[in-house]
Amino acid sequence: xxxxxxxxxxxxxxxxxxxxxxxxxxxxxxxxxxxxxxxxxxxxxxxxxxxxxxxxxxxxxxxxxxxxxxxxxxxxxxxxxxxxxxxxxxxxxxxxxxxxxxxxxxxxxxxxxxxxxxxxxxxxxxxxxxxxxxxxxxxxxxxxxxxxxxxxxxxxxxxxxxxxxxxxxxxxxxxxxxxxxxxxxxxxxxxxxxxxxxxxxxxxxxxxxxxxxxxxxxxxxxxxxxxxxxxxxxxxxxxxxxxxxxxxxxxxxxxxxxxxxxxxxxxxxxxxxxxxxxxxxxxxxxxxxxxxxxxxxxxxxxxxxxxxxxxxxxxxxxxxxxxxxxxxxxxxxxxxxxxxxxxxxxxxxxxxxxxxxxxxxxxxxxxxxxxxxxxxxxxxxxxxxxxxxxxxxxxxxxxxxxxxxxxxxxxxxxxxxxxxxxxxxxxxxxxxxxxxxxxxxxxxxxxxxxxxxxxxxxxxxxxxxxxxxxxxxxxxxxxxxxxxxxxxxxxxxxxxxxxxxxxxxxxxxxxxxxxxxxxxxxxxxxxxxxxxxxxxxxxxxxxxxxxxxxxxxxxxxxxxxxxxxxxxxxxxxxxxxxxxxxxxxxxxxxxxxxxxxxxxxxxxxxxxxxxxxxxxxxxxxxx
Numbered sequence: 001x002x003x004x005x006x007x008x009x010x011x012x013x014x015x016x017x018x019x020x021x022x023x024x025x026x027x028x029x030x031x032x033x034x035x036x037x038x039x040x041x042x043x044x045x046x047x048x049x050x051x052x053x054x055x056x057x058x059x060x061x062x063x064x065x066x067x068x069x070x071x072x073x074x075x076x077x078x079x080x081x082x083x084x085x086x087x088x089x090x091x092x093x094x095x096x097x098x099x100x101x102x103x104x105x106x107x108x109x110x111x112x113x114x115x116x117x118x119x120x121x122x123x124x125x126x127x128x129x130x131x132x133x134x135x136x137x138x139x140x141x142x143x144x145x146x147x148x149x150x151x152x153x154x155x156x157x158x159x160x161x162x163x164x165x166x167x168x169x170x171x172x173x174x175x176x177x178x179x180x181x182x183x184x185x186x187x188x189x190x191x192x193x194x195x196x197x198x199x200x201x202x203x204x205x206x207x208x209x210x211x212x213x214x215x216x217x218x219x220x221x222x223x224x225x226x227x228x229x230x231x232x233x234x235x236x237x238x239x240x241x242x243x244x245x246x247x248x249x250x251x252x253x254x255x256x257x258x259x260x261x262x263x264x265x266x267x268x269x270x271x272x273x274x275x276x277x278x279x280x281x282x283x284x285x286x287x288x289x290x291x292x293x294x295x296x297x298x299x300x301x302x303x304x305x306x307x308x309x310x311x312x313x314x315x316x317x318x319x320x321x322x323x324x325x326x327x328x329x330x331x332x333x334x335x336x337x338x339x340x341x342x343x344x345x346x347x348x349x350x351x352x353x354x355x356x357x358x359x360x361x362x363x364x365x366x367x368x369x370x371x372x373x374x375x376x377x378x379x380x381x382x383x384x385x386x387x388x389x390x391x392x393x394x395x396x397x398x399x400x401x402x403x404x405x406x407x408x409x410x411x412x413x414x415x416x417x418x419x420x421x422x423x424x425x426x427x428x429x430x431x432x433x434x435x436x437x438x439x440x441x442x443x444x445x446x447x448x449x450x451x452x453x454x455x456x457x458x459x460x461x462x463x464x465x466x467x468x469x470x471x472x473x474x475x476x477x478x479x480x481x482x483x484x485x486x487x488x489x490x491x492x493x494x495x496x497x498x499x500x501x502x503x504x505x506x507x508x509x510x511x512x513x514x515x516x517x518x519x520x521x522x523x524x525x526x527x528x529x530x531x532x533x534x535x536x537x538x539x540x541x542x543x544x545x546x547x548x549x550x551x552x553x554x555x556x557x558x559x560x561x562x563x564x565x566x567x568x569x570x571x572x573x574x575x576x577x578x579x580x581x582x583x584x585x586x587x588x589x590x591x592x593x594x595x596x597x598x599x600x601x602x603x604x605x606x607x608x609x610x611x612x613x614x615x616x617x618x619x620x621x622x623x
Contacts, residue, residue: 012550013104017042017102021040040055041055050101052086059097074094086104110543113547117599122549124166133171134374136173138281143205145432146424154478157616158562165554165557171300173301175302175304180349184252186263188211190270291438302362357391361396372409471618472494476493479499506623507573507577511604512622527596530598565611
């Protein structure tokens with residue numbers, strides 16, 4: 001019985017031919033291979049004069065079977081039944097040492113493209129799962145910086161692609177909004193307002209970011225410096241200064257601890273100030289997420305504060321199960337092959353691991369996740385291995401009545417680097433604010449747009465510039481293999497040539513211009529159900545590329561690698577460009593060809609737009 005997941009794959013000739021080749025190889029070498037499945041190694045032909053695809057399986061099989069590759073290829077061809085998919089094969093289909101060339105039947109190709117040309121573009125739903133995607137990950141009282149770009153846009157692209165496959169996706173913005181650092185800045189803000197230096201009604205995120213840094217510095221006693229001064233007899237003045245610093249910092253730290261106790265106990269005044277921190281931070285975060293065209297909303301927010309009443313219960317559960325043990329006053333969980341997971345400090349305080357364990361339980365047992373994906377910095381890999389191992393042993397990753405644990409996955413990403421190969425920072429060494437990056441991208445895109453199309457109104461240019469800027473930023477990030485670092489390069493990402501977001505937007509705009517001209521000439525209707533006539537090599541290349549879209553969506557959803565979609569869209573835009581240059585559309589030799597090519601153009605535009613939507617990139621009809 002054919003499942004929906006299988007039909008999604010079978011519009012791709014590579015998948016279809018692969019099945020036929022696997023069957024032929026199994027039959028041809030049943031005695032030698034038994035039940036072992038051999039990869040048919042189907043790839044697009046490098047030289048289209050020999051065919052559309054080739055199988056390279058004979059070479060690898062020949063080594064295993066100790067036969068000549070051409071002899072292996074001949075036996076495969078004898079058993080190969082390609083039905084109506086491709087032209088019949090014979091000895092002339094075997095080239096070189098044993099490549100097997102395949103040429104699709106024109107009517108089969110047209111039929112497949114016609115099947116693709118439906119509302120869902122061949123992307124049919126697989127068995128639905130509830131999937132939680134951990135995205136964004138901002139911290140209270142701190143500006144989002146360029147590092148948050150990756151967690152935000154990669155996570156949202158993953159979520160969009162999984163939704164395209166029919167899954168129920170729940171985004172979770174795990175906000176760092178609790179604990180001693182937050183108590184520090186809460187206390188600092190209260191003191192600044194009390195002293196008349198700030199107004200609670202007009203406080204901004206820049207104010208909070210500044211206070212966060214000051215509070216952290218003021219609450220960090222330089223005990224090592226004082227010991228060094230005493231040890232090396234640096235003089236009474238130095239010692240007095242350091243003693244004053246240590247005393248002041250210790251006092252501030254104690255005040256912050258008292259603020260934390262008040263927060264935990266629900267003191268109305270302290271909680272009200274904390275709420276102000278929360279509201280200001282999250283308003284800025286949601287504004288940035290909206291500017292980046294993501295689907296991350298207030299409903300996606302799940303701060304650490306929401307788990308504060310659950311942490312003691314998590315630790316109690318680990319103790320009851322015999323998983324947690326005391327180590328120098330602290331509680332740890334030992335998991336085979338990993339460093340111990342610290343779940344409670346010696347002073348009774350909880351840690352990130354404790355909060356993440358509570359989050360796993362909520363996401364699996366309350367939200368009902370079958371799969372939980374953490375789109376988080378690669379440097380957190382060990383942390384997640386520890387949390388996942390502990391969660392599974394404690395039963396936190398299993399839904400009630402389920403036979404197996406839900407899947408817990410860390411989808412790591414690399415760092416954003418400057419042109420010096422180091423983490424992207426300002427000249428002063430601070431993290432680059434994400435809002436500033438978006439602003440500069442829009443400013444640069446506006447200048448480029450004005451140069452390219454000075455006739456645009458100010459309003460339209462602003463809209464185009466914003467769309468182009470966001471496309472450039474997101475595509476530059478998403479087109480890189482997410483596990484790798486990438487270099488932030490303004491000129492490259494905003495270029496209208498090469499593998500960039502603006503180039504793909506321009507490809508879409510070019511197609512829209514064809515239909516505008518068709519409308520002006522009264523030729524824009526009647527193509528929707530036209531027979532597809534795929535005769536020229538450029539038409540065939542475009543059609544074959546289009547057919548890979550459903551399997552590309554499936555591959556991205558499976559691998560969580562958005563760069564695969566970027567690679568496909570770039571190839572599709574290139575295939576369309578060559579088609580556009582070689583094949584007349586509105587001035588085609590007869591009406592049937594014109595209608596066929598208009599239909600191909602329309603399908604290409606829809607696939608481009610749908611693929612860009614998977615990445616969270618909006619399209620434009622004019623630039």
